[in-house]
Amino acid sequence: MRRYGKDADEDDIRNRPARRGSRPRTRIRPKHEDAAEAMILTVDRGRLTCLVDAGTKKEREVVAMKARELGRKGVVVGDLVDVVGDLSGEPDTLARIVRVAERTSVLRRTADDDDPYERIVVANAEQLAIVCALADPEPRPRLIDRCLVAAYDAGMEPLLVLTKSDLASAEPLLEAYGPLGISFVVTRRDELETTGAEAVREHLRGLSTVFIGHSGVGKTTLVNALVPARQRTTGHVNAVTGRGRHTTVSALALRLPPPPGAKPGSKKALDPGWVIDTPGFRSFGLSHIDPSRVILAFPDLEAGTEDCPRACSHDEPDCALDAWVAEGHAEQARLYSLRRLLASRDTREGD
Ligand SMILES: Nc1nc2c(ncn2[C@@H]2O[C@H](COP(=O)(O)OP(=O)(O)OP(=O)(O)O)[C@@H](O)[C@H]2O)c(=O)[nH]1
Numbered sequence: 001m002r003r004y005g006k007d008a009d010e011d012d013i014r015n016r017p018a019r020r021g022s023r024p025r026t027r028i029r030p031k032h033e034d035a036a037e038a039m040i041l042t043v044d045r046g047r048l049t050c051l052v053d054a055g056t057k058k059e060r061e062v063v064a065m066k067a068r069e070l071g072r073k074g075v076v077v078g079d080l081v082d083v084v085g086d087l088s089g090e091p092d093t094l095a096r097i098v099r100v101a102e103r104t105s106v107l108r109r110t111a112d113d114d115d116p117y118e119r120i121v122v123a124n125a126e127q128l129a130i131v132c133a134l135a136d137p138e139p140r141p142r143l144i145d146r147c148l149v150a151a152y153d154a155g156m157e158p159l160l161v162l163t164k165s166d167l168a169s170a171e172p173l174l175e176a177y178g179p180l181g182i183s184f185v186v187t188r189r190d191e192l193e194t195t196g197a198e199a200v201r202e203h204l205r206g207l208s209t210v211f212i213g214h215s216g217v218g219k220t221t222l223v224n225a226l227v228p229a230r231q232r233t234t235g236h237v238n239a240v241t242g243r244g245r246h247t248t249v250s251a252l253a254l255r256l257p258p259p260p261g262a263k264p265g266s267k268k269a270l271d272p273g274w275v276i277d278t279p280g281f282r283s284f285g286l287s288h289i290d291p292s293r294v295i296l297a298f299p300d301l302e303a304g305t306e307d308c309p310r311a312c313s314h315d316e317p318d319c320a321l322d323a324w325v326a327e328g329h330a331e332q333a334r335l336y337s338l339r340r341l342l343a344s345r346d347t348r349e350g351d
């Protein structure tokens with residue numbers, strides 16, 4: 001079963017090459033034995049920035065486009081690809097992406113719940129950092145719930161990042177999310193300038209973490225503190241595209257600085273973790289979500305679904321979980337949390 005087969009990727013290109021007569025097209029594709037492996041750092045209107053020879057002295061950024069043979073297959077940030085052509089990384093060069101490796105995870109969203117096109121935002125990330133301000137703007141628990149559902153659906157671990165703790169206490173939110181057992185970290189701008197950034201980085205080491213949050217929650221402040229070198233990269237203008245990275249609407253992968261005291265060349269220094277920044281959004285559409293994947297995030301409740309009707313959403317009157325939990329097999333608070341997450345799939349004003 002291919003779960004993601006028909007999805008429209010964020011950078012999907014819709015014009016198909018015209019069929020030329022009845023000439024049979026060969027199904028054998030060139031092997032590209034000279035191809036180099038690369039990771040996609042950002043996508044900007046069909047131009048993809050790839051990191052080649054990552055972690056070596058020859059590491060460099062190469063701008064590439066999709067080779068025709070990839071057809072409609074999308075390439076997104078975090079994808080591991082094979083590139084051929086001019087891989088020098090010199091200005092005005094353009095390489096070609098000829099293969100995309102199978103993805104270990106796919107974070108998807110729809111612009112809103114009525115949008116039939118779901119977009120793949122990021123591939124191969126392990127963690128989803130949900131950035132939420134404790135005040136200014138007020139926290140939106142339903143939006144957090146929706147992001148959690150997206151994380152569970154994608155098979156990613158959620159991390160709750162609660163910002164602006166100088167303005168309000170984190171206690172009420174942490175109480176509400178306690179039964180879900182989610183990792184969390186609380187930040188404030190003045191601390192991010194000192195020890196706060198490293199405290200957040202500790203949750204990110206060795207992982208690829210996607211940061212999402214709606215406008216104004218302090219995500220930019222946070223990411224800039226986590227990746228101080230970012231300022232430099234955002235000013236960089238690409239010779240091929242003629243555009244600065246600041247114009248990008250796609251996600252952007254940024255490598256964390258190595259942990260303090262890491263030996264140069266050690267695994268810790270070479271794999272310090274990635275922050276994948278995404279554009280702020282107003283809503284997080286979930287029309288593509290399969291509820292049977294959300295229950296996977298509740299292994300303690302899974303056994304209780306055995307007597308459920310076929311294709312039970314676990315949020316309906318006949319669901320077997322109510323009786324099973326009432327018999328004392330699991331905590332009521334866990335079932336309540338599951339139901340709250342499932343209910344967040346329905347659109348309401350303000351989502
Ligand atoms: N009081 C307080 N303000 C903060 C904190 N972090 C960020 N801010 C302020 O909140 C505002 C929004 O911060 P940004 O970092 O731009 O937020 P963002 O989430 O990137 O927002 P967009 O750029 O709109 O997507 C700015 O005025 C920041 O200075 C904090 O910890 N405490």
Ligand SMILES: [Zn+2]
Pocket residue numbers: 305308309312313314315318319320321
């Ligand atoms: Zn059920």
